[in-house]
Amino acid sequence: MIRVLVTDDEPLIRAGIRMILTSADDIDVVAEAANGREAIELARAHAVDVVLLDIQMPVMDGLAAQAELRRAVPEARVLILTTFGERENVLRALGEGGAGFLLKDSAPAELIRAVRAAAAGDAYLSPGATRHVVDSLSSGRAAARGEEARRRVAGLTAREREVLALLGEGLSNADAGARIHMSEATVKTYVSRILAKLGCENRVQAALLARDAGL
Template sequence: MIRVLIADDEPLIRAGIRMILTSADDIEVVAEAADGRAAVELARSHRVDVVLLDIRMPVMDGLTALAELGRAAPGARALVLTTFGERENVLRALRQGGAGFLLKDSAPGELIGAVRAAAAGDAYLSPAATRHVADSLVAGPAEARGEEARRRVGVLGEREREVLALLGEGLSNADAGRRLHMSEATVKTYVSRILAKLECENRVQAALLARDAGLGI
């Protein structure tokens, strides 16, 4: 059972997310928080697997809470809840260890899938938001970004590029393994190697780089 904490200062948002998540047989909402500080304490005391974390909250904002979660509940994976208007904060969240991001108005199936992906140790990129956010996170025109991305990806071997392309599609390690006919553990090893070579801090950054480089497109 995946243990989830919902952290958002809007009661209606929390209620809606809870209703969606509890419809899944493998997900349990064990706590809710209306501010970042409470989220950190509840994540520690309830031993949660996944935290759905709003960026804008009182007492302690989501970005500060994300950094605290890494120390207080290192086993918890944080998914950042965002809107298009908050896209400038997404890269900061990813650098601080966020497992990915999705929009607050995401479809119910997408929300459930994101929680499952995070619990499995994979990153989640909201298909509806990724390109919109990436355009704001990476400086310079699209052509220049693509050229820089292709230069960086050039250090990878053929198999590493194939794995990176699947990261760009948002596939989990298990799904990428099935696609490439290799074990999940082998894919995980490739991902670690790719992150090191590309100097990316997490899978999400690598996935954005893959998209800018045109891999898998």
Template sequence: MIRVLVADDEPLIRAGIRMILASADDIDVVAEAENGRQAVDLARSHAVDVAVLDIRMPVLDGLSALAELRRVAPAVRALVLTTFGERENVLRALGHGGAGFLLKDAAPGELIRAVRAAAAGDAFLSPGATRHVVDSLAANAAGAQRERARKRLEALTERELEVLALLGEGLSNADAGRRIHVSEATVKTYVSRILMKLECENRVQAALLARDAGLGSDA
């Protein structure tokens, strides 16, 4: 039997969660708390397997309670439950060692699956929360890629960066020359230097590098 603590400062929410979990024959709600401090104390005294914690609670909020549980009762697996799907809350919950993150509009069966997954030592993210994590990881990867690209561009002079930005726009040598008021031959010389310094085989590779670095954009 999975022993569960439900922590939420709203009695109706606690009652709803308890009713949903009571429909599962392998889950037993053994304690309820109305604030984070009480949740931590009850989780320890009732030998809880899984704690379902609302983020917004008085005295000690859900994320703080999660961090405290990880310190004083590391065996307790915690699920964070909230109406707020902000990416920062998802990542903070996972960073504090949370076993999962659920939005309050999740289907009842999703809550039951989350509790079972947490009890089994697995992580559970609602589809909405998963999107936040994926978006964040993609943003981090894109940020790292941009930083690497910008590092490579440090070898270029200011004028060469200007020409590279025009390559990134897809301009020909002639069009680039007209844009910066130099001859096509001069642009060609700049392009040759850029390719050599950046170790790019052709202008397409250089243009892609300019795009990765955000050259010529507001990013």
């Protein structure tokens, strides 16, 4: 069972998230916090696997709480859940070791998928956030990076390059599979193989490489 702590300063939001997550048989919301400081205390007390953090909260915001959680409860995976998708927030959340960034307008199924991915040790970015990060970072990259990216991508099969291109668009495994008539499980296998071949740690790095390579 995946033990989750939900953190948001709005009780109705917390209730909605709890309802969505507890609809999954393998997820249990063990505690709720109204600010970052409470989240740190409750994460320590409840041995949680995943912490959902809003960004804008009183006492301590989500990004500050994430940094403290990494020190105080390193085994807990942190997902930033917010309405604020600015580039700086996404980059800071990932740069400080967050397991992912999910926008509050995401579908309920995506929230469950993100929690499962985080608990499994995978990085998760909502498709909208992925596109934002990729577009922001790719715009400042030198042409020389493109040559290196094309060299690395050349070692992939045609099918793997096709899947990589869809990662560059920020598509989830399910959406990518629907686009190319492939099951979600098969896409996941391809993604794992692509990450290994390219030496990328997560989907975001692979997406950036896809953009650099012109896919």
